Amino acid sequence: MRITTTVDGTSYTDDVEPRMLLVQYLREKLGKVGTVVGCDTSNCGACTVHMDGQSVKSCSVLAVQADGREITTIEGLSADGQLHPVQQAFHDSHALQCGFCTPGMIMQAVDLLKENPDPDEEEIRAGLEGNLCRCTGYQNIVRAVRAAADKMQPSAAPEAETSREPVGASMPSEVAQS
């Protein structure tokens, strides 16, 4: 079947098998290997991307269902060499260790903050329930999401509002210790 999909701002037209999953399409056809597969039962969330601005587990969407849709993956989140505030916050809060869950976690967190720009800890934990991490115990992930929320608040300082920061250049290399 022929599909046309916009992925990270580029339009692609491809023939795909009807059974091909969106995550397979992204990884195998487009080489978008930033999105990963952690399970076969839709439990881990490692494969989370945005479809028309909503987070979906790309292992439970068929490639053909993405026809005519707009997909954003972790690779498209930091467009123009600017880190998204959630990416920045994951770095700043040491919210990743091995990093395998991280693309999915970040995409889910972005969606969570869109739905609820000012979540408390419990709401963050509930919002990330479909994304498993084996390394961090989640504490720093929760901290990162909360920090990103603060930064993305409309009331935050103007420069933080647009809040895309150059990759690398502005990555602080140390945090103050409590």
Added chain:
Amino acid sequence: MTAVAEPEVGRARLRKEDARLITGRTRWTDNLSLPGMLHLAFLRSPVAHARISKIDTSAAKQKPGVIAVVTGADVAEEQGSLPCAWPITEDIKIPNAPSLAVDEVNFAGEAVAAVVARSAAEAVDALEAIDVEYDELPVVLDMNEALAEGADLVHPELGTNKCATWVFDSAEAGSGGAIDDAIAQADVVLERTFRQQRLIPSFMEPRSVLVDPTGEQITVWSATQIPHILKWMISAVTGVPETKVRVIAPDVGGGFGGKLQVTPEEIITFLMARRLGRPVKWTETRSESMQSAHHGRDQIQKITLAAASDGTLKGLKVELLADMGAYLRLVTPGVPILGAFMFNAIYKMDAYRFECTNVFTNKTPTDAYRGAGRPEATFAIERMMDELAAELGRDPIDLRRQNWIKHEEFPFTTVAGLTYDSGNYEAATAKALELFGYDALRQEQRERRERGDTVQLGIGVSTYTEMCGLAPSRVLGALRYAAGGWEHASIRMLPTGKVEVITGTSPHGQGHETAWSQIVADRLGVPFEDVEVLHGDTAASHKGMDSYGSRSLAVGGTALVMAADRVIEKAKKLAAHMLECSEDDIEFSGGKLTVRGTDKATDIQSVALHAHVAHDLPEGMEASLDSEATFDPENFSYPHGTHLCAVEVDTETGQVKIRSYVCVDDVGTVVNPLIVEGQVHGGVAQGIAQALFEDAVHDESGTLTTGTFADYLLPSAADLPSFVTDRTETPATTNPLGAKGVGEAGTIAATPAVVNAIVDAVRHLGVDDIEMPCTPMRVWRAVHSGTRAEGGPGGEAGGGLGSIDASGGAQ
């Protein structure tokens, strides 16, 4: 910029690794593809024990895209037997362990055939066309039954299901008295049996292997913790010279011991790539991983603790049964032995005896999982300390304080014969108690009991230590381990003043690139940003023993410090020549080499360039500052700490809620507090998961019924609380960094803290134990029958995925 103003070691540096990981530019093995690459898939046995009476692959070979189909018989000549590097006793029974089963399968999930095809989907499709006939054999699952007279046998050719029995006895070792005397003289003798359920490591990145046979060296990319050991073992198993094998562990998505393995899949992918002359890749599904990658824990522990009526410990007797599963993998039989020296923990006692019987069953092989042997030991002793406190009507902290090694008694040689170099249990405990608000919580507990609240409060304590920094090679040799425990590091001083560090450790989430940069920046006085850390590729990092057992910093970090010191030695010699003074007059500090008492100076970067161009070197000096070192530790390192957990137990539903969790760990000198804190969080989460959620359950036919993430309950963010973490710092005296290791501490400490808290909450209702995982069903049953809750093989899995707030977990 200069990096010398503030010491790097101790700074909460953000990680160098993150940039690629947060942007999706990571090189996981499965992300790699090569021209002409083929895909491999395995057919796995659906039954736990059977003879293979027939395999017909002819139809599969006709399937679209299929290049080759092989069975065990087809590769029997080449595949050898998978290695067991730890034959713990002289008379240990080691079954032949083919990568592809030849005529018998011994666990459900064992690979019986492999398809290589042009695409992964075609390979999987063709599996269905392979016809296998199994003659089923009796399935052995229960360890006690397996040891009974006349039991069915997993490996009839061995004549027994008993793999080995390993004993430590303090009277025989001369490190203490005889256990029978201690028990005879004791006022109180407590006996308990605990089950360490089977766990699945559940690294998030599924295993993957890509083998490229097209070069002079066959290159193996693998999602492994142990590229160096894998290289050696591939050669040992297949007979291919080690010089013809290069192993690369690219970015690896977690391991937790689960990727400390030489797998059947690695060997078969290697053989098929070599046979076909084309790159071949295999990536597992999660279900495949859970069924066939090694499991952890799975012990039955019979513990006898003897004490005087005033609470003074007299002796400890440990009788273990440890489930090996169907085969002995890399360190399978040694895992319980890593716990053998830890049951006595931080306590003084007169006598100690440990006896472990390793047993074969028709289950997935067990092997290392975070903590490996030490969580089991810590669980047993910390549960027993609470039981003894209850028996004597004592405060559990008070009882521990009475028996632990006092800070002024270090170094202290224990009844198990280890010498603990340093520690301060008083300090860590005092800090934890304060952060926790111990007295107020005890008060609230009393009030809830008095008013018969349906929600009871429990407080659990775990004052753990562990032996890590694996390991002194001579000790490993004495324990019959086949390899050494040293680590290697080298430093290349580049002409531009930048520094490349090559380490034999193999990080997979631990942040070595950051921490190693900090160490070198400090030592050589170069900017943190100028240091690049190379690892995981045996062509670049030619020597190493890899990462596991909380060893990387204590052992590999020390090798790095030694290598840096050698760079400085060479630099001093050359600087003296450049500055025309005696070498003894050169002072090195913060990257500057100064002639003592003058302002004549140069810096390490200039000296590196001078060495590199080699126009003017002192007599006999080689044209390089590059240095390397191999460090073999004299002793293990002994992190310790105090973990306190408060739980609320709903006596009407059996629901357990962690109200607060405080831990104060002493992991010695800390290089990067941010990374250390992260390790503690993740470790504690895994320890809590054992206490409350996870259980690898087999049905009576030997099928793993928790074989997906829908059934095996890894905690989500909604299942876990926030932890309060803090540290005390007693430097290790056995390495120049003072580091003790942190990778396993949280996992070791947390499990007994949680279970002790649950039992404490309902002890007044007649409960003295609840089997793990402490599911709502088990807790409810314990509360309502006033006894320990039964579990055993076939017990239900824990609640997870939001179950703290839900009502029945998997029920």
